[in-house]
Amino acid sequence: MKTLKNFPYQHVLVLGLAKSGTAAAELLLDSGVEVRINDLKADKETAEVQALINKGADVVTGGHPLSVLDDIDYLVKNPGIPYENPIIAEAVERKIPVVTEVELASFLHEGPLVAVTGSNGKTTTTTLIHEMIKADQQAVALAGNIGHVSCEVARTTDDKETMVTELSSFQLLGTERFRPDISVWLNLYEAHLDYHHTLENYHRAKAKIAANQTAEDTLVYNADDKKIEQFLPDVKAKLVPFSIEKKGQGAWADEAFIYFNEEPIMKKHDIVLVGEQNLQNILAAVAAVKVNGIKNEAIVEVLKSFAGVKHRLQFVTKKNERLFYNDSKATNILATTYALKSFENPVILLAGGLDRGTTFESLIPHLDSVKAMVVFGETADILSDTAREAGIEDVIKVETMNEAVNEAYDRSDEEDVILLSPACASWDQYRTFEERGNMFIEAVHKL
Incomplete structure (x- = not known):
């Protein structure tokens, strides 16, 4: 496995373990860097932490003493840790660079790099790009905010292998030299304000995906999103649009076909994924792989068979003529809006x-198409009021996912869609949106 060469820092603090922190610490230790780890809740007796200690890491747990910054010249933080954390705030004050592990990957990966960001659709688009490159018999690796830590994946890639990585605003905010060959910016919507505090801060974090790109690189962007347009004058990369509304340039669609520039790629009727949001994701992926030289045959092969990513408008089953869809990844209003637009059935x-x-x-x-709402969690009362304001009379509040699925089924008729699309993050009741989605799937199969 590759290690860091000519890395300009010798004393690194890794703040927060989990998957990304552990991968960063292992890479740094294997590269001969002195590593200190600070994690509030980590247990030093676990096998994972003991392995890091045995490699030479100094591990501090149980608190965040400022002394962990002594002699430190670089800080790698878990993306979810806010910048108000006293250690990070003090590091910024001391002018110590604060990055996420994605930045370490940029020191390692030597082949083509495709990076995808946006408020919604990242995982589907990233997966589509990966599958299209793979279908073209090209070497490709999947990484980033999709379950595969970038700096860990980059240790195994070579200069002929494309790395496709999904990036959140949290990860991008902690980058300095990160530079994709092809960046994809899907959309820009109000999200994560509890972390970024202002819309402007959130927008600036997303814009970092193209900040270091040059005229040799490409930015694939959503030409229908006016918020993204405001950042384009500062982008030095070649601009390639995708659009549902505009025709003729980049990736676009009419009633019958999807195109790249003037070239028809395939019939829309043959695409398996449903919904307007997924059409945007598809067009973004098509633009990214066409820029990367991928053949149309590979694109068509994927789009004729790819049925979606788990928890992202995922078809679960058909039971007694009711259709069940798991869209647990819909953690904001825009994602739920797209999900609702995908169905003509009640x-x-x-x-x-x-x-x-x-x-x-x-x-x-x-x-308009919603005949009943089942609400839960901290926002249940607010959503109840919203539903009634929309004229939905059948609204029920529940405590568990089993209750939610049973109540939804009891209110359904044949051909109805029973859709989990929460419009909210999951952390009030579940550790992750995946856990929430799995609970939904389990409850559906119990019916």
């Missing part, structure tokens, strides 16, 4: 979760 919507102070008025115009 919908019973399961929604709710962590209260981030969001109001749901913008969801109301998209609830």
Whole structure:
């Protein structure tokens, strides 16, 4: 496995373990760097932490003493740790670089790099790009905010292998030299304000995906998103649009076909994925791989068979003529809006979760097809009020996912869609959106 060469830092603090921190610490230790680890809740007796100690790491747990910064010249933080953390705030004050492990990957990976970001659709688009490159018989690796830590994946890639990585705003904020050959910016919507505090901060974090690109690189961007447009004058990369509304340039679609520039790629009717959001994801992926020289045959092969990513408008089953869809990854209003647009059948919507102070008025115009709502979590009462404002009379509040699925089924008729699309993060009741989605799937199969 590769290690860091000519790395300009010798004393690194890794703040927060989990998958990304552990991978970063292992890479740094294997590269001969002195590593200190600070994690509030880590147990030194676990096999994972003991392995790091045996490799030479100095591990500090149980608190965040400022002394962990002594002699440190570089800090790698877990993406989820906010910048208000006293250690990070002090590091910034001391002018110590604060990065995420994605930055370490940029020291390692030597082949083509495709990076995908956006408020919604990242995982589906990243997976599509990966599958299209693979279908073209090209060497490709999948990484980033999709379950595969970038700096760990980059240790095994070579200069002929494309790395496709999904990146959140949390990860991008902690980059300095990170430079994709092809970056993909899907959309820009209000999200994660509990972390970034202002919309401007969130937007700037997303814009870092193209910050270091040059005229040799490419930015694939959503030409229908006016918020992204405001950043384009500062982008030095070649601009390649994708659009549902505009025709003729980049990746686009009409009623019958999807195109790249003037070239028809395939019939829309042959695409398995449903929904307007997925059409945007598809067009973004097509633009990215066409820039990368991937053949149309590979694109068509994938789009004729790819049925979606788990927890992202995932078809679960058909039971007694009811259709069940798991969209647990819909952690904001825009994602739920896209999900609702995907169906013409009557919908019973399961929604709710962590209260981030969001109001749901913008969801109301998209609830026309919703015949009933089952709400849960911290936002249950707010969503109940929103549903009734939208004219939905059948609204029920529940405590568990089993209750939610049973109540939804009891209210359904043949041909109805029972859709979990929460419009909220999961952390009030579940550790992850995946756990929430799995609970939904389990409850559906119990019916």
